[in-house]
Amino acid sequence: MMYSYYPGCTLKTKAQDLERFALISAQVLGIELAEQQDWQCCGAVYPLAEDEIAGKLSAVRSLAAAHSKGEKLITLCAACHHVIKRVNADMYSNEFVRKRVNNYLQLPKNYNGEAKVLHYLELLRDDVGFSKLAEQVRMPLTGRKIGAYYGCLLLRPSNVMNFDDAENPSILEDFITALGATAVKYPFRTECCGGYLTVNDQEANEMAANIINSAIGLEVEEILTACPLCKYNLEKELGTNTKVRIVYFTELLAEALAIK
Amino acid sequence: MPRIGAFVCWCGTNIAGTVDIEQVVQAVSEMSGIVYVKDYQYMCSEVGQNLVKTAIKEWQLERVIIASCSPRMHENTFRKAAKAAGLNPYLVEVANIREHCSWVHKNKEEATKKAIALIRAAVAKASLNTELIAKEIDVENRALVIGGGIAGIQTALDIAEAGYQVDVIEKSPSIGGKMAQIDKTFPTLDCSACILTPKMVDVASHPNINLYTYSEIESVNGFVGNFEVTIKQKARSVNLEKCTGCGICTEKCPSRKSKSEFDEGLRTRGAIYTPFPQAVPNVPVIDREHCLKFNTGKCGICEKLCPAGAIEFGQEDVLVTKKYGAVVVATGFDIIDLDKFGEYQYQNHPDVLTSLEFERLTNAAGPTAGKFIRPSNNKRPEKVVFIQCVGSRDVSSRGKSYCSKICCMYTAKQAMLIKDKYPDIEVYVFYIDVRTPGKNFDEFQRRAVEEYGVNYIKGMVGKIFPAGDKLIVHGVDSFTGDTLKIEADMVVLAAAAQAKPDAEVLGRKLAISTDTNNFFTEAHPKLRPVETHSAGIYLAGACQGPKDIPETVAQAGAAAAKVIGLLSKRKLVSNPCVSVVNEDLCNGCLSCLKICPYDAIAAKELATNNHGITSKRIVAKVNEALCQGCGGCTVACRPGAIDLKGFTNKQITAEVDALCH
Ligand SMILES: Cc1cc2nc3c(=O)[nH]c(=O)nc-3n(C[C@H](O)[C@H](O)[C@H](O)COP(=O)(O)OP(=O)(O)OC[C@H]3O[C@@H](n4cnc5c(N)ncnc54)[C@H](O)[C@@H]3O)c2cc1C
Numbered sequence: 031m032m033y034s035y036y037p038g039c040t041l042k043t044k045a046q047d048l049e050r051f052a053l054i055s056a057q058v059l060g061i062e063l064a065e066q067q068d069w070q071c072c073g074a075v076y077p078l079a080e081d082e083i084a085g086k087l088s089a090v091r092s093l094a095a096a097h098s099k100g101e102k103l104i105t106l107c108a109a110c111h112h113v114i115k116r117v118n119a120d121m122y123s124n125e126f127v128r129k130r131v132n133n134y135l136q137l138p139k140n141y142n143g144e145a146k147v148l149h150y151l152e153l154l155r156d157d158v159g160f161s162k163l164a165e166q167v168r169m170p171l172t173g174r175k176i177g178a179y180y181g182c183l184l185l186r187p188s189n190v191m192n193f194d195d196a197e198n199p200s201i202l203e204d205f206i207t208a209l210g211a212t213a214v215k216y217p218f219r220t221e222c223c224g225g226y227l228t229v230n231d232q233e234a235n236e237m238a239a240n241i242i243n244s245a246i247g248l249e250v251e252e253i254l255t256a257c258p259l260c261k262y263n264l265e266k267e268l269g270t271n272t273k274v275r276i277v278y279f280t281e282l283l284a285e286a287l288a289i290k
Numbered sequence: 291m292p293r294i295g296a297f298v299c300w301c302g303t304n305i306a307g308t309v310d311i312e313q314v315v316q317a318v319s320e321m322s323g324i325v326y327v328k329d330y331q332y333m334c335s336e337v338g339q340n341l342v343k344t345a346i347k348e349w350q351l352e353r354v355i356i357a358s359c360s361p362r363m364h365e366n367t368f369r370k371a372a373k374a375a376g377l378n379p380y381l382v383e384v385a386n387i388r389e390h391c392s393w394v395h396k397n398k399e400e401a402t403k404k405a406i407a408l409i410r411a412a413v414a415k416a417s418l419n420t421e422l423i424a425k426e427i428d429v430e431n432r433a434l435v436i437g438g439g440i441a442g443i444q445t446a447l448d449i450a451e452a453g454y455q456v457d458v459i460e461k462s463p464s465i466g467g468k469m470a471q472i473d474k475t476f477p478t479l480d481c482s483a484c485i486l487t488p489k490m491v492d493v494a495s496h497p498n499i500n501l502y503t504y505s506e507i508e509s510v511n512g513f514v515g516n517f518e519v520t521i522k523q524k525a526r527s528v529n530l531e532k533c534t535g536c537g538i539c540t541e542k543c544p545s546r547k548s549k550s551e552f553d554e555g556l557r558t559r560g561a562i563y564t565p566f567p568q569a570v571p572n573v574p575v576i577d578r579e580h581c582l583k584f585n586t587g588k589c590g591i592c593e594k595l596c597p598a599g600a601i602e603f604g605q606e607d608v609l610v611t612k613k614y615g616a617v618v619v620a621t622g623f624d625i626i627d628l629d630k631f632g633e634y635q636y637q638n639h640p641d642v643l644t645s646l647e648f649e650r651l652t653n654a655a656g657p658t659a660g661k662f663i664r665p666s667n668n669k670r671p672e673k674v675v676f677i678q679c680v681g682s683r684d685v686s687s688r689g690k691s692y693c694s695k696i697c698c699m700y701t702a703k704q705a706m707l708i709k710d711k712y713p714d715i716e717v718y719v720f721y722i723d724v725r726t727p728g729k730n731f732d733e734f735q736r737r738a739v740e741e742y743g744v745n746y747i748k749g750m751v752g753k754i755f756p757a758g759d760k761l762i763v764h765g766v767d768s769f770t771g772d773t774l775k776i777e778a779d780m781v782v783l784a785a786a787a788q789a790k791p792d793a794e795v796l797g798r799k800l801a802i803s804t805d806t807n808n809f810f811t812e813a814h815p816k817l818r819p820v821e822t823h824s825a826g827i828y829l830a831g832a833c834q835g836p837k838d839i840p841e842t843v844a845q846a847g848a849a850a851a852k853v854i855g856l857l858s859k860r861k862l863v864s865n866p867c868v869s870v871v872n873e874d875l876c877n878g879c880l881s882c883l884k885i886c887p888y889d890a891i892a893a894k895e896l897a898t899n900n901h902g903i904t905s906k907r908i909v910a911k912v913n914e915a916l917c918q919g920c921g922g923c924t925v926a927c928r929p930g931a932i933d934l935k936g937f938t939n940k941q942i943t944a945e946v947d948a949l950c951h
Contacts, residue, residue: 189687195630195632196632197630197631197632197633198632198633198637198638199632215638217635217755217756217757217762218755221753244755244757247757247758
């Protein structure tokens with residue numbers, strides 16, 4: 031099946047591994063991801079100001095492009111997914127935003143939030159299916175204790191993101207199980223890593239430390255994430271500590287498919 | 291044209307505030323047929339009713355129009371007044387200018403216009419009204435109570451004591467309901483079982499009460515005074531008469547995997563089981579899903595051991611149909627599922643309990659014999675956190691918008707019970723508000739704080755993090771703004787009360803309505819709190835909304851009084867607004883029979899004599915005792931052969947014409 035694919039800036043710079051493994055795995059799984067032409071930075075942060083549309087335009091361009099091709103839009107970076115999915119919800123249900131954005135963009139056809147945005151994980155769960163994925167695993171990660179780290183961006187606000195139960199999610203654990211590893215649920219798996227506060231706030235370090243300690247407490251060896259910023263924060267806090275490793279979910283996927 | 295009198299009610303300012311009464315009176319007096327118009331502040335008052343009565347006599351009125359509130363409210367009042375003045379009550383017509391007009395409009399000019407139009411329609415209809423004579427129907431003097439919790443128990447006892455027969459239908463194997471599960475009861479802290487079990491025994495032994503446990507309602511037909519109910523007695527697999535309740539079977543059953551419903555899953559039970567030792571009847575039931583005999587054909591140990599020969603694997607569900615004069619619904623409530631509240635870790639941690647599990651845990655007859663220990667490690671907890679309003683007053687999709695009403699009180703009770711036995715245990719309660727109205731209720735909650743030193747924190751818990759053998763409760767104290775981290779050993783969640791999952795289905799069988807939250811709706815929130823909109827069907831207990839035991843028992847008594855009042859009448863006056871068939875027009879298609887929800891229409895063979903040749907044809911026939919006057923058949927009838935007395939096609943058309951005038 032053919033999908034429009036939106037990578038985002040971080041995947042081309044700091045988080046190249048996240049993308050690289052995703053793309054080669056997709057090939058093996060028979061998923062055709064066509065990178066969108068002329069995609070622009072998603073804005074990185076979903077703009078909360080209700081009367082400001084500038085920060086939403088780039089997401090709408092990508093959404094409208096995917097929709098005009100009749101394809102679902104696949105994202106990979108948690109932050110991009112968050113922004114694009116929320117902007118899409120605005121375009122669907124917020125008359126004020128929809129009107130102003132369409133007036134400004136003057137697209138060949140008005141865009142009204144019709145496109146379907148899927149995160150790569152949702153693609154695996156809903157379109158491929160974890161049981162089908164498990165059948166394709168060539169090198170099962172048997173015996174490895176892996177803790178999923180969700181972060182906030184994929185899960186919340188849950189009524190817009192519709193990704194999983196925000197308080198008790200299971201998609202990443204199901205993914206880990208499909209790869210043959212042992213999924214460990216640790217208490218802080220859905221807590222915030224500190225996000226951008228990391229730049230100048232001591233609080234953020236504490237938040238990341240809580241997550242790491244909670245995972246180590248249950249003998250987790252690898253913490254799995256889908257978010258470049260989460261990975262950065264957790265690794266920064268981890269420093270030289272080698273008890274646990276922070277990995278992108280796509281890296282383990284490639285490993286299990288024996289193409290790493 | 292008959293002589294028509296119109297009476298326009300102000301309803302204080304309810305109508306007069308939005309409708310210009312003077313203008314209405316003026317307009318009505320000019321309508322054709324009107325010979326008398328009168329307005330008054332409260333037409334339903336004695337003075338108002340006397341105005342109507344006097345005018346009927348003095349002006350020889352042949353029709354009466356009452357422009358007032360909904361006919362649901364006072365149609366009967368004015369029909370009675372008319373009757374007292376010698377006028378057939380069905381010659382009274384109500385124009386609803388309150389609910390249909392003044393209450394829903396703000397603009398006085400428009401509302402006045404609409405009120406006049408509504409009265410014009412009523413006048414048009416009334417001109418075509420005919421005298422109707424109500425018939426009398428017999429009342430079956432037996433009552434049915436659905437649900438055997440404290441509500442059903444109390445209702446049944448009160449009705450039985452008045453000398454009437456009562457059948458109680460209980461879905462589970464024993465009566466008792468939630469009250470049987472509770473340890474002590476607020477506000478007096480008396481033991482729940484001690485005050486409940488004697489009543490349960492009274493029910494079982496009362497000569498006027500007949501118990502159907504492990505039974506459900508299959509279908510309900512008929513109407514007030516004459517309900518015909520089919521009861522499904524589920525196969526118990528144990529003979530109720532033969533069993534002596536010795537308990538050998540339940541003890542020796544090798545299957546031990548099923549979770550005890552009565553103990554909220556904190557203990558397992560056999561596949562043959564009695565829910566609790568004081569169960570009424572004290573006769574076990576086989577849970578066929580988990581019974582080895584039913585699953586593999588092997589075992590049958592209970593049958594071999596039973597000294598009374600009471601085990602009957604071959605039993606089947608039995609349907610029994612009986613007639614009742616009145617029905618009381620007392621099916622109670624549940625607490626919500628906590629699946630959607632992942633932040634509290636209920637699914638993930640054995641020491642996070644629901645309030646009902648806590649009741650079992652502290653109960654002397656419960657899974658730990660009353661020893662207060664943590665399910666995870668059997669050690670006594672040192673710190674316990676209670677969280678109130680879990681899913682109550684929660685407008686998000688995972689909760690209930692209402693206050694569950696009982697949780698503030700039972701949480702205070704539970705906290706106090708811990709402190710009473712183990713003063714060294716630290717107890718915290720997170721709350722949004724403390725709501726304890728009720729006799730001696732506020733004093734009760736204050737005792738928890740002032741005498742027992744329970745720490746009440748106004749604020750919510752954001753999340754619970756299991757860490758080692760502790761549960762770290764992250765919350766906020768909204769008075770100080772501080773975020774708190776409490777290292778607890780046990781957390782108790784006051785889960786919201788909710789309607790029974792099958793309430794809507796049962797409601798449909800009984801033709802009674804449920805509200806947006808699936809609780810059964812009373813006929814009037816203030817003046818008819820135990821009646822439903824279906825005559826002869828009453829409500830008691832938590833099936834109508836969350837309630838504590840005192841309120842439940844009061845409501846049960848009230849429902850019983852209504853039933854006794856109904857059954858004490860030998861005869862009821864039937865509604866004369868029923869369908870009639872014009873046999874000359876009826877072509878026997880029987881579309882009416884198919885759509886009638888009350889089974890009130892049957893086919894009848896008619897012999898016709900046409901110039902000496904007799905032939906037979908089929909026509910529809912209405913059973914007037916069953917017809918409820920819904921009018922569905924009149925719409926389904928293509929040749930227009932069936933009509934509804936009091937609401938004939940002609941009358942309705944006249945009304946519509948007058949409205950569009
Ligand atoms: C944790 C907790 C603690 C409480 N503590 C107190 C307290 O200390 N003091 C106090 O005053 N109140 C207390 N309450 C409230 C008390 O439980 C209720 O007021 C009371 O149980 C209501 O009685 P009921 O008969 O209406 O409903 P229920 O007790 O729910 O009984 C309903 C019965 O109907 C049966 N039934 C249901 N559906 C059907 C059907 N379709 N057909 C046939 N039968 C059916 C059920 O099996 C059940 O036996 C507490 C409640 C909870 C949850």
